[in-house]
Amino acid sequence: MTLEVAREFSQRQTGLMGRESLEEDEGMLFQYPDLQSPDRGFWMYKTQLDLDIAYLDEQGKIASIRQMAPCETDSASSCPTYPAGAAFQSAVEMNLDFFSDQGIEVGDRLMIGTEHCPSP
Template identity: 50%
Template sequence: MRGMALMMALLFSGCLAALPDKGSLPVEQACLMAGERAVPITVEIARSSDERSRGLMERESLAADAGMLFVYGDQRRAHHGFWMYRTLIPLDIAYMDSNGVIGSIRQMEPCPADQGRDCPNYPAGVPFYLALEMNQGFFERRDIGVGDRLSLDASDCR
């Protein structure tokens, strides 16, 4: 009987391992175009409302050239913004139009509050369709600013 229980446990765990991870997002190679320069990055793509709401919450680190791209089906207004509830790492966020052109960049700090309503909001200041979160200081260190753009075409990253 003990052997049968062990076999069933192993079989069941194998089935669970075959299931896709519901927490994983699509990952794409992209680049930020700054004049003639292309800065390669890796982005997780958050398209659904649930994916965007979760964002980078509870992550303890983010690779140096990695980030999360938030994609909206319709334009967000300039007063719409992000907050850092349950986000542990300081981030920069670039708000972009439908062509990936950066309209504004904000620095965001982790919020230790117990409730989201107690966290500051970081409004875009411009209408946007896309928002890219990277480690704080990323855009400044790479000399990327307003008017530069994101390309999801990996061939642009030459």
């Protein structure tokens, strides 16, 4: 799995807006400096893709997985939100059904690492 990382507020706010496609094993990791409340969630304003989102606790354990549909309105306030339902510190968005297709479930732990490439 290859994840684009959104650490800064502006990166998290934009997320996958405007993307027309993702490769099968590509997604976005949203990282927060502090634990987020269970009622906080994501929305799909200006997002064109059907997505899965896994909300992760401080140890990378999946607290919940939600499926999110594109919001096809120009009014941000008309877009539904998808609250985590559990406290979370990061979230991973992937193509719809990615987690179930991979056998990834609530309670599983995602290990996030970096691949180091030798310098040219």
